[in-house]
Amino acid sequence: MxxxxxxxxxxxxxxxxxxxxxxxxxxxxxxxxxxxxxxxxxxxxxxxxxxxxxxxxxxxxxxxxxxxxxxxxxxxxxxxxxxxxxxxxxxxxxxxxxxxxxxxxxxxxxxxxxxxxxxxxxxxxxxxxxxxxxxxxxxxxxxxxxxxxxxxxxxxxxxxxxxxxxxxxxxxxxxxxxxxxxxxxxxxxxxxxHPKESSGSDFNDSLISSKGAAFVRLFGVKGMFLNLVFAMKKRKEYISKYSIPKFTSKMFTGSIKFIREDMK
The missing domain is CATH 3.90.550.10 (Spore Coat Polysaccharide Biosynthesis Protein SpsA; Chain A)
Structure with a gap:
């Protein structure tokens, strides 16, 4: 129609x-x-x-x-x-x-x-x-x-x-x-x-933890596995500011916060 x-x-x-x-x-x-x-x-x-x-x-x-x-x-x-x-x-x-x-x-x-x-x-x-x-x-x-x-x-x-x-x-x-x-x-x-934007330039604690929360909202607890996948895939974009363990830890912090406070 x-x-x-x-x-x-x-x-x-x-x-x-x-x-x-x-x-x-x-x-x-x-x-x-x-x-x-x-x-x-x-x-x-x-x-x-x-x-x-x-x-x-x-x-x-x-x-x-x-x-x-x-x-x-x-x-x-x-x-x-x-x-x-x-x-x-x-x-x-x-x-x-x-x-x-x-x-x-x-x-x-x-x-x-x-x-x-x-x-x-x-x-x-x-x-x-x-x-x-x-x-x-x-x-x-x-x-x-x-x-x-x-x-x-x-x-x-x-x-x-x-x-x-x-x-x-x-x-x-x-x-x-x-x-x-x-x-x-x-x-x-x-x-x-829309103008092209530079990728990865705005990684900060809030953005990283929000990513971890979003993966759990999208896929449930198993979405936490995507924290590891994302951290490895994007490492070249954040490695000057975060180590891989620190970046991954902040993603898991966001996932756990969502599970405790907002998961239905």
């Missing part, structure tokens, strides 16, 4: 008005629901943008507020620093039309110079599994709103920037969707533009 409407669900912070964002750079005429985490509560409508301002903090809270207030049949997760390729709307619409069984589709990101954001992108279309979703970024995700609401799916507010554990709210969202039987498709076409 060809969906009727596509809406961008965009997160931002500390905006006084819609006009503070560079909408020309966004390169889209799609309607936008802008969740503004600020110091006031309000609503502003300007052209095709609706900004809801709130006092809450955390990326997962922002995404959940967007899901609960969205009106589009298809929803595109976004941050305020992204732009879109010229034919993004057509790509998204065609993807869901050609793959009607898909509840969620992840696409690709490209950089402003036209290169792919992630060197590890697969070249062929495929259905996601628990392993493949570990590579996904939030701004690659597009979903059928009805599928999310019917299955009562939301982001885990313990995870994400500004939350207790600062990573992987989007991956947990996708894993919860798989666990509820939703079908998630990967299509190797870029729809969104």
């Amino acid at each position: 060809l969906m009727d409407s596509i809406q961008i669900l965009m997160a931002t912070m500390h905006r006084k008005s819609v006009s503070e964002i560079d909408w020309d750079y966004k390169n889209t005429n799609l309607p936008v629901l802008l969740i503004n985490q600020s110091d006031f509560i309000g609503k502003e409508i300007y052209n095709n943008v609706t900004m809801l301002s709130c006092n809450e903090r955390g990326s997962s809270n922002s995404r959940n507020m967007a899901i609960e207030n969205a009106t589009g049949d298809i929803c595109v997760i976004a941050d305020d620093d992204v732009g879109y390729v010229d034919n993004a709307e057509e790509i998204i619409r065609n993807a869901f039309h050609e793959n009607p069984e898909a509840d969620i589709i992840t696409f690709q990101i490209k950089t402003p110079d036209g290169a792919l954001f992630n060197d590890g992108y697969l070249k062929n279309k495929q259905w996601h599994n628990w392993r493949s979703i570990l590579r996904c970024a939030s701004i690659e995700i597009v979903f059928k709103r009805d599928s999310i609401l019917k299955n009562n799916l939301r982001l885990d507010t313990n995870f994400g920037l500004g939350s207790k554990y600062r990573v992987h709210d989007e991956i947990i969202f996708l894993k919860d969707a798989l666990d509820k039987g939703l079908k998630i498709l990967y299509i190797p076409i870029p729809i969104v533009i």
Whole structure:
């Protein structure tokens, strides 16, 4: 079935008005629901943008507020620093039309110079599994709103920037969707533009322990095994700041904290 409407669900912070964002750079005429985490509560409508301002903090809270207030049949997760390729709307619409069984589709990101954001992108279309979703970024995700609401799916507010554990709210969202039987498709076409980021440069105690917590949230106690896998795989990125035993220990600290305080 060809969906009727596509809406961008965009997160931002500390905006006084819609006009503070560079909408020309966004390169889209799609309607936008802008969740503004600020110091006031309000609503502003300007052209095709609706900004809801709130006092809450955390990326997962922002995404959940967007899901609960969205009106589009298809929803595109976004941050305020992204732009879109010229034919993004057509790509998204065609993807869901050609793959009607898909509840969620992840696409690709490209950089402003036209290169792919992630060197590890697969070249062929495929259905996601628990392993493949570990590579996904939030701004690659597009979903059928009805599928999310019917299955009562939301982001885990313990995870994400500004939350207790600062990573992987989007991956947990996708894993919860798989666990509820939703079908998630990967299509190797870029729809969104974002500058390349240097990997590993921001490893710190909080990030490392949050990774350990996220692995247990995703896979249960057996997820602690992934602490070892991750520590070995990423050692070149952190070895100037942490020894392998220290890095691994901090991941296990996060895992144990989650088990004791937050595991259901």
